[in-house]
Amino acid sequence: MPSDKQLARMAILDESGLERVKAMHPWIFRGNLRQIPKCAPGDLVAFTDRGGTIKGWGLWSESALSIRVLSYGTKRPDQMGLLRERITSALDWRKTWCQGEEAFRWVHGEADGLPGIVADLYGDVLSLQVSAAGWYRHLDKVATVFRKVRKLSSIVLRNETKHLEKEGIPKEVRALLGEIPAEPLKIKMGSIYELIDIEKGQKTGAYLDVKNIPRMIAPLFKDARVLDCFSYQGHFGLHALAAGASEVVGIEQSQPAIDIARKNLEINGLPQKMDWICGNAFDIMRKMDSDRERFDVVIMDPPPFSPSKGQIDSAKRGYKELALRGFNRLKNGGYLVFLSCSHSFSRDMLLSTLNEAAMDANVSCKIALEIHQPFDHPVLAAVPETDYLKGFVMGVQI
Numbered sequence: 001m002p003s004d005k006q007l008a009r010m011a012i013l014d015e016s017g018l019e020r021v022k023a024m025h026p027w028i029f030r031g032n033l034r035q036i037p038k039c040a041p042g043d044l045v046a047f048t049d050r051g052g053t054i055k056g057w058g059l060w061s062e063s064a065l066s067i068r069v070l071s072y073g074t075k076r077p078d079q080m081g082l083l084r085e086r087i088t089s090a091l092d093w094r095k096t097w098c099q100g101e102e103a104f105r106w107v108h109g110e111a112d113g114l115p116g117i118v119a120d121l122y123g124d125v126l127s128l129q130v131s132a133a134g135w136y137r138h139l140d141k142v143a144t145v146f147r148k149v150r151k152l153s154s155i156v157l158r159n160e161t162k163h164l165e166k167e168g169i170p171k172e173v174r175a176l177l178g179e180i181p182a183e184p185l186k187i188k189m190g191s192i193y194e195l196i197d198i199e200k201g202q203k204t205g206a207y208l209d210v211k212n213i214p215r216m217i218a219p220l221f222k223d224a225r226v227l228d229c230f231s232y233q234g235h236f237g238l239h240a241l242a243a244g245a246s247e248v249v250g251i252e253q254s255q256p257a258i259d260i261a262r263k264n265l266e267i268n269g270l271p272q273k274m275d276w277i278c279g280n281a282f283d284i285m286r287k288m289d290s291d292r293e294r295f296d297v298v299i300m301d302p303p304p305f306s307p308s309k310g311q312i313d314s315a316k317r318g319y320k321e322l323a324l325r326g327f328n329r330l331k332n333g334g335y336l337v338f339l340s341c342s343h344s345f346s347r348d349m350l351l352s353t354l355n356e357a358a359m360d361a362n363v364s365c366k367i368a369l370e371i372h373q374p375f376d377h378p379v380l381a382a383v384p385e386t387d388y389l390k391g392f393v394m395g396v397q398i
Ligand SMILES: C[S@@+](CC[C@H](N)C(=O)[O-])C[C@H]1O[C@@H](n2cnc3c(N)ncnc32)[C@H](O)[C@@H]1O
Pocket: 202, 206, 207, 210, 230, 231, 232, 233, 234, 235, 236, 251, 252, 253, 254, 257, 279, 280, 281, 282, 301, 302, 303, 304, 341
């Protein structure tokens, strides 16, 4: 039985907290606690039942997400030993599922037992996001452990998201090992090479979660006229060209992304049959409505519209408008490829939204393929929040 002094340093769970622990959910919120421990942000704390029996250990945070669970049982884990073990096993998973891939997500937070860490590998360069105070305070050690598990030329910290503030972590981009690459890296992404700007590119440099989708839909591209909406650095459109598309139009609001996409077209020696329109996709799609342009394949890969539960209605409106405009741009027998990376917007919500848009567009749809997160972004079966990427490829009859 712990002494009163020891007990004061522990988080005592209420019934809801104990339920979460039983379900092996790695997040314990402030509302799941009977007693807030006397400790500093980032400390490794024990969480207990009412009688003081230790149920497990996690990283303390001053935010509403109070504890990120690292381990269960009474034994205090060695934090760096646990890190090494988990990044090794995360790498083993990728060795099985991402064979021969030059870029992949090495650590996907909770799904790899490491809440607060996302690590994307591009060749020998690691692009790292550390969003929990309990890891941030040991940043140099964290970098050393990654370096010990795999040969790396640089580790670049890409800490820029707005959630960092709640953890008291500064926004910063800096090298933790080696130097930030002076030039974008040339990385094989699927069947083409892409330039990845580790310092300024979106996310950690690229959208690795959609990397394999062009390969899955390659049969649609032969001789097709393709619209790649939200095209970033041209990943879908350039794969479409490589697979025989007759012409591709990209829509993207970021001019730097379009500039890199043009270079990607060149470095792959692809035919100059892709062009980009820079601007807001909603406005451009509205204009295309009045011009009545038609495509064989329309790809929609928008940014997240509902990061939180409160934004579901507005997300639905956004998705529906895009889907409707996408359907309206298709030739008879064409395909709509529609993706959502909104955490709170479920697969069923997306399907019903696409169906509503199809009804309004007066088209009939047949699902050719359902898209889900790739192997390097695993979903924890017990944690629905880790399941965020969904999509449908629909054959459309007008
Ligand atoms: C999910 S990413 C697309 C990733 C891309 N499909 C790929 O394979 O790399 C969303 C993209 O949409 C762009 N974007 C965000 N809002 C936009 C808008 N309203 N109009 C046009 N582009 C937008 C972002 O700059 C980003 O490149």
